[in-house]
Amino acid sequence: MAYKTVPLNESQVGKYVDIDGDGIPEGVIFADLAVGGEGQWGNEYFKEKYKIPTIEDGLKDYIVIGEYNDQINGKQEVVVPILDGEDRFYIMALSNVNKGKYSWYGSAKKMPDYKKTTLNVFGSGRQNTLNMMKKWTNEEYGKKKQDDLWNKVKIQVQNGWFIPSIDEWCAFTEQIGITESNYSSKGLSGWYWTSSQYNTTTAYLMNLNYGCVSTINVDYSNYVRLAATF
DSSP states (O other): OOOEEOOTTSOOTTOEEOSSSSSSOOEEEEEETTTOEEEEEEOSSOEEEEEEOOOOSSBOOEEEEEEEEETTTEEEEEEEEOSOSBOOEEEEESSOSTTOEEESOTTOSOOTTHHHHOOOSTTOHHHHHHHHHHHHHTTSSSOOOTTBHHHHSHHHHHTTOBOOOHHHHHHHHHHHTOOTTTTTTTTOOSEEEEEEEOSSSEEEEEETTTTEEEEEETTSEEEOOOEEEO
């Protein structure tokens, strides 16, 4: 069977990715580093700009292996890599972590180094997650709690998944066309944690229910969805 090669000069945003080769996609592409891009998401109360970088050389090659239909973006092609190279795509998982709501870091009363521990910019989510996983594991901001999100994503993080930064989340919502009026029909919850801290006691929150970016204390409980590069 002859598979279609994915061109480098055409955005693949909105298509699905099958990571483990079982024919069932794990994520939807929301950023394509072969073409880059920029934009913003939010409303008049709180919006965030983002910029997706462009990589010109060394990206993996991909092929289309079929189609898949998911409520997050309807019926779309499914792509998989065929050669080694740099990851071309950022993908968002098709489901929440464990379908539950979790605190960001329930015991944290003060996070004085927030400006260097986590960043807002596109591309920082993976390192944000690794930094915070270490902080949480070592109980640097307070005692670990069972319902902290870092406790719920340990295995996934080891496999390359991460909590998206605020700019990565905004790229996803804007590129996939998520609004306060359609997020529920696309299988998304109303509130999601990001991996970006806002100040010493709060973190950024994606408030899909009101179509804006928000901040909230890290002991509140919200939903979690993971991203990855592929």
